[in-house]
Amino acid sequence: MRKQLCDALVARSKNPEMVFLTGDLGFMALEPLQAVMGSRFINAGVAEQNMISVAAALAQQDLEVWVYSIAPFVYARPFEQIRNDITFHNLPVKLIGNGGGYGYGVMGPTHHAIDDYGVLLTLPNISVYTPVFDEDMDAVIARAGSSSHPVYIRMGRGEPPKGYVVPTYAPWRQLTHGNGPVVIAVGPLAGTYIEAFERLLVERRPNLWAVSELPIEQSPLPDELLAQIEASPSLCVAEEHVRCGGFGSQLLLHLADRGTAVRRFHHLYARAHHFERYGSQTFLRRQSALDADSMLVALEGA
Amino acid sequence: MKTRTTLAFNDFSNARKRLLQMHFESGVGHIGGNLSALDAMLIVFHEYLGAKDKFILSKGHSAGALYIALWSVGRLQDQDLKLFHKDNTLLAGHPPAKGITDIPFATGSLGHGLSLAAGTALGFKLKDNDAKVICMTSDGEWQEGATWEALIFASHHQLTNLTVLVDHNNFQGFGSTADVASMSPLWDRLKGFDVDLQVIDGHDPDAIRTALSGERPRLRIIMLRTVKGRGVSFMENRMDSHYLPLTEDKFLKAIKEIDSL
Structure with a gap:
């Protein structure tokens, strides 16, 4: 889904209010987005707690803020920052966790995200997207992008059977x-x-x-x-x-x-x-x- | 926000007494760290912050001083302060998430405020807004890793519209910073970053004014060397002033002492 994600965000980045933060991830995937966004594409470094709070503050200024990392580094490491800084203030930050579930399988348990939406849905105001197919990303990015509340997107890898006609996105x-x-x-x-x-x-x-x-x-x-x-x-x-x-x-x-x-x-x-x-x-x-x-x-x- | 009035000695004393009254009437402690932070906060709100500027109190346990500073510039009223720490109040023990426009974020869990301030400062820059941001941290708060993440970020992005005040009163929750996890002197640890660092007397109004004046080419950090419980002799530099509320006898004694200066 990363290519579809990148394509959808590149199209969306025409909005000058859009800001994209990555926790030092996206190599060989997000370069096209980096190229078109310039200074609004921010590699916040290996510092996820700071990245989330920065995102909250940017969103408070009515910027459209997207945050990207491997899933557990988006929701588990900076959980308190999501809770206090984003959801308590109902700020529409869009969190993108790549490799939801066992997506990073053999990389080991630190990279698994098998408790993400359960934990996040204990928080106020937040909603979760779990796209099924790669083709869903356009719709998911559009819906998450227009949301006025915090959002978490659990990205994975679409696995339809060969020749399957993917149905139009719907919840x-x-x-x-x-x-x-x-x-x-x-x-x-x-x-x-x-x-x-x-x-x-x-x-x-x-x-x-x-x-x-x-x-x-x-x-x-x-x-x-x-x-x-x-x-x-x-x-x-x-x-x-x-x-x-x-x-x-x-x-x-x-x-x-x-x-x-x-x-x-x-x-x-x-x-x-x-x-x-x-x-x-x-x-x-x-x-x-x-x-x-x-x-x-x-x-x-x- | 700012009154552009240079504060006089009595203004500081009156605010100090009002803070003690509010805490006494509510039976609330955390007074020591409020008294150490109050002088700088008063100058920031009266003499520094413009209408578009933001102040973020990272050391949320000094909410009392923040409320008094806001009261002092007319943004909160006596009836608000009367409800401090009571049921159905806006004035929680730590800055609230909603309801007070001059408080942009709920703080109280240490280590969040500097990142929030950095994000606010970056947002101003991205939007070509010339507003300024001031963040006040405690000294013990620099034991939080996230504070260093924020410093790295703010320094790297050259957030010259951000000023960091450190209320360096040498005490934290269960001991002195030197005894618990010493980085003493903290300013030496910060010197290694590409920042504009000043170490001043945090209770000297002119020193605070000078430190805040002018533009700086780098992220500005002002280390306020302060005294926990400042202005009340029996509370100064005492661990128990971090938590304990005032008895009536001690409240009256403190007011008398401030009035006699």
């Missing part, structure tokens, strides 16, 4: 249709299930939904999805995020609040903080039973 999209259970996946993970689900007979094929915007209160579930949940014997949520505070628990609370019963619930989630061995994103998804084969096994009992 909620149904990617497969059938008479099977309802599956909701967060971000790019959703794309990894399409091919396996399409191979199933329609009687067993899940209704797969991808969610790209949180919290749910700001991006309510479509009526069609709610109807499917109410009619389905089971609901499955898959997310590259730890269980505690993740989308699964947010969804169940939301459904409970509105009185929607869920008969059986399956939760596939990230477990890698407990691992001792590391590998690619694909490897780590498998270790967490988040891969398509594990999903099919989980659905057998659904």
